[in-house]
Amino acid sequence: MCLSEGTMRTHVSRILVKLGLRERARIVVVADETVLSAEMCTDCSGDTGVPRV
Known part of the structure; x- marks a missing residue:
């Protein structure tokens, strides 16, 4: 699968718009925090929809 630069x-x-962010680097921070918070959840049952690292 190939995606153009424009895509x-x-x-x-x-x-960026959906998350209310201004910088691309913040996307990485938010993604990292989301994965970490899902991994730290002790009450989670079943699939959280967040891939485990």
């Missing part, structure tokens, strides 16, 4: 820019822009 990737569009996806990144939409992620």
Whole structure:
């Protein structure tokens, strides 16, 4: 599968808008925090939808 640079820019822009962020680097921070919080959850039962690292 190949994605053009324009397609990737569009996806990144939409992620920024949906998460209310201004910088691409914040996407990484939010993703990292989301994975860490899901891993630390002791009351979670079943699939959280967040991939385990």
